[in-house]
Amino acid sequence: MSVVDRQEWDVVVIGAGGAGLRAAIEARERGARTAVVCKSLFGKAHTVMAEGGIAAAMGNVNSGDGWQVHFRDTLRGGKFLNQWRMAELHAKEAPDRVWELETWGALFDRTADGRISQRNFGGHEYPRLAHVGDRTGLELIRTLQQKIVALQQQDKAETGEYESRLKVFQECTVTRVLKDGDRVSGVFGYERESGRFLVLEAPSVVVATGGIGKSFKVTSNSWEYTGDGHALALLAGAPLLNMEFVQFHPTGMVWPPSVKGILVTESVRGDGGVLRNSEGKRFMFDYIPDVFKEKYAESEDEGDRWYEDPDHHRRPPELLPRDEVARAINSEVKAGRGSPHGGVFLDVSTRMPAEVIRRRLPSMYHQFKELADVDITAEAMEVGPTCHYVMGGIAVDSDTAAARGVPGLYAAGEVAGGMHGSNRLGGNSLSDLLVFGRRAGRHAAEHAAEQTAGRPAVDDAQVDAAAAEALRPFSAEGPGADPETAAARAPENPYTLHQELQQTMNDLVGIIRREGEMEQALERLSDLRVRAARAGVEGHRQFNPGWHLALDLRNMLLVSECVARAALERTESRGGHTREDHPAMERRWRHVNLLCALADRDPADPAPGQITLTREDTQPIRPDLLALFEKEELVKYLAEEELYE
């Protein structure tokens, strides 16, 4: 069998974005020897793409803010499907997580009195997002990266080695979580650069791999977002929660084609940008749903006054939660009122002086200038929905971030489900990474420390099986001698398979969903699974992108099936899940979670579905949290029996 490098650690963190790095920092500070494994270079994680800010009820700009208000906004945004305990912890702990960043060297934009400035964002009642221009994610990742380096410098001073207690394995991909019985025993992966295999033995593994966007054609996500962590957890026996909820960000670039999907930050709207259709109409006023009627302005005048005096006016409907805005744009384009390249117009040029635009939205200015030759200070942007975030994810315990059913497995960040319910508010992602990254790191470290009776052992057979699985694309079947079967046995190009998968998910399980199309999607996924088993690659193992993609396909196919099956099952529209055939939000679905688990199938036959789906009732919301809402609001969401419990 292939040469495998084996190392022992206390905690292994998969993923070096905001959640992964925060988990690693926490685990290391609690005394665990911690390894971080990431697919890209250290500091390049997808978190850098986050633009708007970190939501935390610090009340620096409006002192009326507090954790209760933040909690309410989060539940409203998630249409009350959130794992409420997570939303509570998140709202309570986010300010501390932001302040802590400052002690590690972060430099947020300031208020006049020297505090952290906070900006408005969709769905947030008060200005709440700590930000740095429109590059907040970069600031977050760099701060955490530099904190890791600071800890390594401490270790160097104490032990003589930078990497004695905290090491980053950059450009490594984990393909399997290894187990000893029920318990996690480590991970198996390969170094992208050399192709060498690697086993990190550890009693605790934190999955922080982000999302699944690369299964869709139009997406704001980078190549890393292939659903690795979701698939790793499934394969390790942990269930995924509510995978049907995929957030389509309302404003992605639509032209030129090569940049289609790249994000246009919500701050453009938070700072005054407005959406118009081809007739020049601010169409969002026509799309305010009943549950939000009291909270949003009815006229352009009223909406415009809100920017100056938010306490006495209602906010403009451009700042509705993302799912509402994305659907509205989709409807306008379908009704033939779209822009030339199939989007709508997002305009700041007539709303703010050029100088202010360049100062407040520097990277948007830069992005449109460089990539689309559009000067956003002089003309409107063309934007349309783009796959941005998955609310669903690994089912976790709210307090400990522990994955269900697999002792030693933890999940934090986008890969974990529950926190955002059916739709995530802008800005709640970065705070989610920090709050639950820290919790996962803490409990992973404690779990590792508890293994005094003997650590779980790595099973050689599992390592061999993982290695064989990883090497399979190099020995993809060639066409046999028999011309009859030759075509059916030819190796498949992984790039072609990936494109077909993206097209399938985009067209059939996209922003608006229909039963027939999703059934069709499941058939196509089955066909793609069969073909993916023959995905073949040329060349050798040293930095071979074709090989890497061939291995990632397994994960994307598994996750896509979860999304399609769960979406087919949930016969209502809620947040990031819109059914054309079931357009209403149903109170009877409010308390239903859909759990995906790996089906017990013959691995040699990939054609039948790999996923089984079960329904589960959510835990009733704690009464004191429920009491934070008005009764009139609750009746719109909760079923009768939930109200009187």
Next chain:
Amino acid sequence: MSSYEARFKVWRGDVRGGGLAEFTVEVNDGEVVLDIVHRIQATQAPDLAVRWNCKAGKCGSCSAEINGRPRLLCMTRMSVFTQDETITVTPLRAFPVVRDLVTDVGFNYAKAREVPAFVPPPGVAPGDYRMAQRDVDRSQEFRKCIECFLCQDTCHVVRDHEENKPAFAGPRFLMRVAELDMHPLDAAAETGLDRKTTAQDEHGLGYCNITKCCTEVCPEGIRITDNALIPLKERAADRKYDPLVWLGSKIGRRTTDRPR
């Protein structure tokens, strides 16, 4: 929408050797060089190694050299070239090659570790940090850095002189020293760490001859030389080449040690 066939030369190989491989490949309206490299990958050379992530100029992964100039593949539009031009893409030439367009950028991570981290001010609790916007403006400019390492690649101090690598941190990390020295709450001085002096003594600031290539290649438009390196040189000069300051420190007027 117009499309044409472009001629590309892409360096392929590894540390044992290599050469420019020629490709003819379709180019469509609005595409960038990274799109073309991906098309070559998907249709002609599936194992062509290239690093990339966000494809929006935000992560700094896809650094390479296009027609001999260090650039981000994702931010170089095809429209800047004429249709009959042959476009040459090579890996960064200041770092060891791994494979094809991928280089070993470990030098930069090693240098990052050599810069002592931010020192939080003693006695200030989290949440109590107060900083004026005008005091953080300078460091914020440097924190726009996406760590694409194009400045490190183009800097002749290490690009043309491998032997200088141990002594020289490079523009990116000298800028990091400047960022921390200008941070309004960095308390390094209180712990006895003088970032101004160490910039020269430990990070090789003296090697910089301010020829500004780092500023020229910076995709974020950070004015590295004017705003970070030269001010840092002046701060070092305060410490080491200013007899008045030196005299002052000798007779106990330690005004310059106090943050002002």
Next chain:
Amino acid sequence: MATGTEPHPDGRGVRTATRAAISARHLRTDRWWLSPAGTAAGLLAFVVYSTWRAFADAHYYSAPYVSPFYSPCLAERCQTMHSGPNADLFGSWWALSPAIIILVFPLGFRLTCYYYRKAYYRGFWASPPACAVAEPHATYSGETRFPLVLQNLHRYFFYAAILVAGVLTYDTVLAFRDSGHHWGHMGLGTLLFVVNVALIWAYTLSCHSCRHIVGGKLKHFSRHPVRYRAWRFVGTLNARHMLLAWASLVSVGVTDFYVYLLSSGAFDDPRFF
């Protein structure tokens, strides 16, 4: 995949054995040599001209104008200039052109200037000739050793340059006289002097050392509002330092040449009033 070029076993710089094996020193296809060549030509032209004029020891005064190369004039051999910048500090033993005494300062200021350093390191030294174009030198120690470590003395030349600019300002005031030293007159020369002294000041104040001294050295701008404003102002000028360096170089040359033309009788100063 050892096709094409093999790595050079003992190459240096971009041909170091571990780097991508490419034999070309650079692959730039643009006219990268244009800028360093232009810089070198411009600087060379000025050096030739100023050397001639500095050593000429003649045709540097034509009332009321004194050439900026010879101001202040500090030797006994200086031509007498009516209430002009004469001061016989050096006495009679100074046998060379008096321009040499004073030119040391602006020359030192410009030689150690952060912009000119870039210009001549690139243009004359080819270190580097242009970005990503390999330099020809086998070793490089930058400004870490003598003599280039002396570039750190730029700020002292800046202080001197302030004094020189002060004298040139004085000369410019004197240029508002006529050849008979009566006040309230103006000629083409006066205009040249005004433009020149304005450019000299702008160049001097836009200096990076100046930017550091007025405010750049501070850690907290918010505690020094006046110096913050000064720093911002100098910063605006500093962004045009290169432009000002060239403009003031040309203007000082033109002003000197104008005085030469008047003094040698080749041209008469057109008087406005």
